[in-house]
Amino acid sequence: MPDPLSREPQPPALMVRVYEGNGNAGGAGGDDSAHGGAVALRAHAGGGGAAAAPAACAAATGPRMLLTPPEVYAACVRHGADKAACGWFKLLVLTVMAGAYVGVGFSLALLIGGNLGLDIYKERPGLFSLLLGAVGFPTGFTLIVIAGGELFTSLCLYMAVAWWEGRASGRDFWRLLAVSWVGNFAGAGLMVGLMLAAGSFDGKAAFTVGHGFGRCFVLGVLCNFLVCLATWMANAAQDMTGKFVAIWLPISAFVAMGFEHTIANQYLLPLAATLGRLHPDLISAVPGARHLSAYDLVVGNLIPTTLGNVVGGALCVGTAYACAYGAPHAAVARWAARGGWWRRRRGARGPAAAAAAAAAAAVGAGKAVAV
Numbered sequence: 001m002p003d004p005l006s007r008e009p010q011p012p013a014l015m016v017r018v019y020e021g022n023g024n025a026g027g028a029g030g031d032d033s034a035h036g037g038a039v040a041l042r043a044h045a046g047g048g049g050a051a052a053a054p055a056a057c058a059a060a061t062g063p064r065m066l067l068t069p070p071e072v073y074a075a076c077v078r079h080g081a082d083k084a085a086c087g088w089f090k091l092l093v094l095t096v097m098a099g100a101y102v103g104v105g106f107s108l109a110l111l112i113g114g115n116l117g118l119d120i121y122k123e124r125p126g127l128f129s130l131l132l133g134a135v136g137f138p139t140g141f142t143l144i145v146i147a148g149g150e151l152f153t154s155l156c157l158y159m160a161v162a163w164w165e166g167r168a169s170g171r172d173f174w175r176l177l178a179v180s181w182v183g184n185f186a187g188a189g190l191m192v193g194l195m196l197a198a199g200s201f202d203g204k205a206a207f208t209v210g211h212g213f214g215r216c217f218v219l220g221v222l223c224n225f226l227v228c229l230a231t232w233m234a235n236a237a238q239d240m241t242g243k244f245v246a247i248w249l250p251i252s253a254f255v256a257m258g259f260e261h262t263i264a265n266q267y268l269l270p271l272a273a274t275l276g277r278l279h280p281d282l283i284s285a286v287p288g289a290r291h292l293s294a295y296d297l298v299v300g301n302l303i304p305t306t307l308g309n310v311v312g313g314a315l316c317v318g319t320a321y322a323c324a325y326g327a328p329h330a331a332v333a334r335w336a337a338r339g340g341w342w343r344r345r346r347g348a349r350g351p352a353a354a355a356a357a358a359a360a361a362a363v364g365a366g367k368a369v370a371v
Contacts, residue, residue, distance in 0.1 A: 091176070099185060102140045102188055155176050
């Protein structure tokens with residue numbers, strides 16, 4: 001089994017740091033005992049034994065269609081490191097493409113689910129939300145993952161875990177988020193122009209509901225929590241069908257529940273504002289609707305949604321899994337092995353102190369300690 005953390009050979013300590021622990025120290029929702037054994041063998045074999053460990057692991061488990069949570073974490077770290085090294089031109093092209101894919105997905109959602117009519121929206125909101133979420137944006141996200149693109153909301157996850165593992169700097173983190181935000185906006189704007197030029201929305205109602213700053217922020221957190229879970233599970237799946245299912249479930253859920261995705265809004269809100277001015281009858285058809293101003297677009301939605309998306313992806317998913325499988329977890333393990341504040345405060349003596357010293361020595365030697 002190839003080294004999941006990097007294409008380059010890594011020292012044993014790094015393997016233990018990322019995959020630290022046996023089956024008991026793995027993640028919830030998966031049995032990591034077999035994988036933990038393979039990692040321990042890789043970490044301690046040294047020399048020729050390091051080459052034998054992957055072969056032994058492959059022989060024991062055979063080809064797998066799904067990665068374990070620690071392997072997914074290592075894959076996300078590697079992807080984040082690769083993205084941090086990405087040149088500006090390539091990054092800009094891929095972010096523009098991702099923004100255009102989001103526009104394709106939400107155009108499909110609006111033209112199918114969103115075109116059911118206001119009577120269905122009022123009388124059967126559940127059916128309206130189901131079709132709006134199930135058809136459209138999962139297509140856009142699948143295009144991004146499979147065909148290739150760099151989406152701001154997914155980068156919140158990748159760059160957070162890469163930063164935690166020292167594979168990307170803070171400057172890399174904010175550079176990629178800034179460039180992807182702008183590039184996604186450009187791609188979404190390109191799709192707005194193309195869809196309007198094609199007349200795809202002529203005579204069709206397109207509307208959005210405004211929220212306050214705080215509510216919009218929370219909706220952004222919830223949205224990117226689901227989007228980054230889709231990213232996480234798509235990394236776990238090793239075949240096309242698995243990736244599609246992993247993407248479709250959380251992406252359709254966030255759209256159906258009305259959460260706020262900043263890149264989707266970069267497409268939807270300018271589209272709604274333009275249609276409202278081209279077709280004033282659309283505004284009058286929606287009770288309480290009004291023309292969107294630049295302030296509504298930027299301060300009322302894009303800023304709080306962007307902040308919420310960063311928190312939902314970088315903190316609620318990226319940092320959470322870093323605490324389970326990455327450098328923060330290893331730091332807690334080393335701290336616990338030294339006895340923790342409770343042992344130092346009580347002045348532990350005898351067998352307990354000896355056990356703590358042995359655990360600290362094990363961590364120093366590169367062995368796993370379960371916490």
